Amino acid sequence: MSEDGHDLAREATALDGADALAPLRAAFVLGDDTVYLDGNSLGALPRTVAARLAGVVEQEWGRLGIRSWTESGWWTAPERVGDRIGHLVGAAPGQVVAGDSTSVNVFKAVVAAVRLAGPGRDEILVDAQTFPTDGYIAASAARLTGCRIRAVAAGEVPRAAGERTAVALVNHVDYRTGRLHDLPGITAAVHAAGARVVWDLCHSAGALPVELDADGVDFAVGCTYKYLNGGPGSPAYLYVRRELQPRFDSPLPGWNSHADPFAMSPDYTPAQGSARGRVGTPAILSLLALEAALEVWDGVHLAAVRAKSLALTDFFLRCVEAYVPQGAVESVTPAVHGERGSQVSLRCPSGAGAVMEELVRRGVVGDFRQPDVLRFGFAPLYTRFADAESAARVLAEAVAP
Numbered sequence: 001m002s003e004d005g006h007d008l009a010r011e012a013t014a015l016d017g018a019d020a021l022a023p024l025r026a027a028f029v030l031g032d033d034t035v036y037l038d039g040n041s042l043g044a045l046p047r048t049v050a051a052r053l054a055g056v057v058e059q060e061w062g063r064l065g066i067r068s069w070t071e072s073g074w075w076t077a078p079e080r081v082g083d084r085i086g087h088l089v090g091a092a093p094g095q096v097v098a099g100d101s102t103s104v105n106v107f108k109a110v111v112a113a114v115r116l117a118g119p120g121r122d123e124i125l126v127d128a129q130t131f132p133t134d135g136y137i138a139a140s141a142a143r144l145t146g147c148r149i150r151a152v153a154a155g156e157v158p159r160a161a162g163e164r165t166a167v168a169l170v171n172h173v174d175y176r177t178g179r180l181h182d183l184p185g186i187t188a189a190v191h192a193a194g195a196r197v198v199w200d201l202c203h204s205a206g207a208l209p210v211e212l213d214a215d216g217v218d219f220a221v222g223c224t225y226k227y228l229n230g231g232p233g234s235p236a237y238l239y240v241r242r243e244l245q246p247r248f249d250s251p252l253p254g255w256n257s258h259a260d261p262f263a264m265s266p267d268y269t270p271a272q273g274s275a276r277g278r279v280g281t282p283a284i285l286s287l288l289a290l291e292a293a294l295e296v297w298d299g300v301h302l303a304a305v306r307a308k309s310l311a312l313t314d315f316f317l318r319c320v321e322a323y324v325p326q327g328a329v330e331s332v333t334p335a336v337h338g339e340r341g342s343q344v345s346l347r348c349p350s351g352a353g354a355v356m357e358e359l360v361r362r363g364v365v366g367d368f369r370q371p372d373v374l375r376f377g378f379a380p381l382y383t384r385f386a387d388a389e390s391a392a393r394v395l396a397e398a399v400a401p
């Protein structure tokens with residue numbers, strides 16, 4: 001190992017020793033032999049989840065059975081868990097509901113936003129680099145509502161929004177590059193054009209502070225299986241700003257969103273509040289696993305999470321610079337803190353897929369995104385500075401010819 005290597009390894013040990021969030025790692029099931037840098041795709045398993053799920057299955061489903069809908073609080077879990085998520089994204093209680101997938105919630109939000117738009121507004125702006133599902137769903141929403149889609153870079157949305165815009169659908173953090181977009185600025189600009197905005201928070205919730213209420217966001221959606229550690233396929237969420245809730249006209253008005261679901265009325269009367277965003281029967285096991293997973297956030301400040309995230313990604317970039325031969329990789333993640341989420345994406349022009357396979361074989365788990373991007377996610381609750389240092393060291397070996 002070079003002198004630099006010894007210095008960086010020592011620095012990592014010192015940084016981990018001084019990290020106030022370091023004890024939280026023990027709340028997760030993580031082997032010491034794996035450097036897990038894929039929490040931006042599937043978060044690690046919180047220790048509380050297995051016992052809680054066993055309890056739900058054995059006691060609630062097994063013993064109480066159907067009575068659990070009321071006696072164990074199953075019926076109200078989407079709003080209860082929604083409020084817990086809301087706390088992490090700057091939403092006061094009563095505005096977030098947990099359920100369905102992000103894709104389905106994108107559909108509800110975009111169609112509802114178009115239905116709120118005034119006459120002559122027939123344009124849906126879509127972040128040109130969006131995660132594909134948002135683009136597919138927005139295109140279908142456009143066909144259904146008689147709108148047209150205009151794809152523009154997120155940074156261009158303020159200039160592009162105009163008198164024909166009904167809604168802009170933007171990713172807060174770009175899944176491929178890790179670029180953080182200006183949520184307050186874009187939201188204000190879209191509003192100034194008289195339109196609504198839907199934010200996809202998949203790659204920001206749980207990784208950095210989000211202030212939905214303070215920033216005047218209309219709608220937001222996100223998944224919970226990344227930085228919120230809810231588990232594979234855990235329920236997503238939908239935020240509808242309180243002032244908009246009475247006019248929120250869901251395109252999927254299932255019986256769970258009815259004001260009186262057990263009246264089983266043939267006529268639809270929407271529920272008040274966040275419950276209006278529900279559709280059908282919630283996936284209770286996944287929802288309650290998520291609820292248990294969210295307990296790790298009790299007492300955690302997002303400002304501390306953000307500070308550690310930036311320190312981790314800065315440190316990883318320094319290690320890459322020190323260890324990896326020049327020209328083998330190039331960061332496509334912004335160096336400026338205000339434009340960076342919680343991942344580092346390295347363009348690897350030569351054999352990126354094979355390089356990631358080799359990294360995974362050696363115990364460094366990141367992921368590969370087409371066409372040539374190596375992604376490394378830094379989940380601040382459980383990632384160590386030593387992980388960043390080891391990953392860069394193994395990467396240097398994996399890219400060596």
Ligand SMILES: Cc1ncc(COP(=O)(O)O)c(C=O)c1O
Pocket residue numbers: 101102103104131133134171175200202203223236
């Ligand atoms: C930005 C973004 N939106 C949406 C999704 C996925 O949506 P869904 O939860 O419907 O699979 C992902 C990741 O899978 C994503 O990164």
Ligand SMILES: Nc1c(O)cccc1C(=O)C[C@H](N)C(=O)O
Pocket residue numbers: 040041042131175202233
């Ligand atoms: N949702 C996923 C899945 O079901 C399988 C594998 C990966 C995912 C992901 O979340 C991918 C992720 N959104 C991404 O940013 O690439």
